[in-house]
Amino acid sequence: MENFETLDTGGSTGQISSEHRDSFREAGKYMKIYTIVMFVAFGLLVLGLLLFFAAGGSNIYQAAMRELDSQQRAVLEILWPMISIIAIVLPVFMIVFFIAFLRLNRSASALSAASFTGDMNDFRSAMANMRMYWMIVGIGVIAAIVFGIFIAIRMASIISQYQ
Amino acid sequence: MENLDQPSNSFPEDILKEIRTMAGWMQFVGIISIIGSVLGVLGNFSGMANGAGANALLGILMQGFAIYIAVILIQKSTHFRNFSANSDGEALLQAMKSTHMYWMLSLVMIAINIAMNILMANMR
Incomplete structure (x- = not known):
């Protein structure tokens, strides 16, 4: 407890x-x-995805086709395969980023604890979790870029087929 | 108990190593964010040229803000790197201040985004 007192009185050694x-x-x-x-945003996104999957992709597609005019239908027809792929890949990204935010949350808790206890282990835990967060985000960004390029190439080939 | 309040050069090497790795990833994410935001600004400029008007202008302002946040992220990574290089307490303090600033501005950015989306939904 002596260490706490030393720190609290500003007598840093x-x-x-x-x-x-x-x-x-x-x-x-x-x-x-x-x-x-x-986490709240994730919850809402999960809810949206669950609704999408519960309604069934093909049901949503057919319902949208009934509501849209011919020009909008043509656009949806082009975009639909991409939307389906994104709906499948999105949960994977969400799980990865959820893990990252869990790490950030742990880092935040450890950092706050370190500010009170002055314990090196809390600081160690804060830095280790923060490192994991930035590493997961970095890898996620690389994966998102690769996925974006894949989608762009698929889109270009589909549009060229329609033309 | 190991304590943070110890004589200088007391930070264990494993922590400094973690921080070095973290700084590298932070810098990477910061650079990618700047590239993405600059592309966003260019996209909004082209939108403005095609008559998107106020929406494109708001988009440019938002992307500018995102660039500012990414610059803070890169500054933060530099402070962490300096700290890991020579266990400098002042660098750690600066890194923590940047961390505080970065997350606070990220929250402001989220709030502005939500407000803008609500505003635009009502304008339609």
Whole structure:
């Protein structure tokens, strides 16, 4: 407990001052709020996807075809294969990013804990989880770019067929 | 218990290694974000030329904000890298301040996006 007292009175013996601890707390707080917002957004997205799959892709397609005029139907006909692929790939991306946000949430908790306890293990956990978050996001970004290129190529070939 | 409040150069090498790896990924994501946002700005400029008007202007402002956030992310990665290179407490403080700023602005960006979407849905 002596260590806590030393830190709380601002008598830092090394590199970590009370200003550092405040910055840990502030960063942890905003990271936490961000993850909560993201979890809510994920929940809504999952709900949308569940509705899509529950209604059945072909049912949605047929219902949309009935409602649209001929020009819009032509556009939907071109886009539909892409929409189906995205609907299948999107849950995979969502799972990956959900794991990333779980890591960020843990990092935020550990950072806040480090600001109170001054424990190196909390700081270690915060940095390890933050590293995992940025690594997953980085790999996710690479995968999204590859997927985007794939979709663009498929789209170009479909449009050229229609022309 | 290992404590953060220790004499200088006390950060364990495993933590510094984690931070080095993290800084690399952060920088990568930051650079990709800037490229994406610049492409978005160009797209909105072309939209403006084709008469998209206010929507394109709002889009440019949003992409500009996204570029600013990505720049902060890159700054953050630089501070973390400096910290991992020489265990500098000041660099850690700057990194944490950038972290705080980055997540706060990301939240502001989300709020603006939601507000804009609601506004545009009502304008239609």
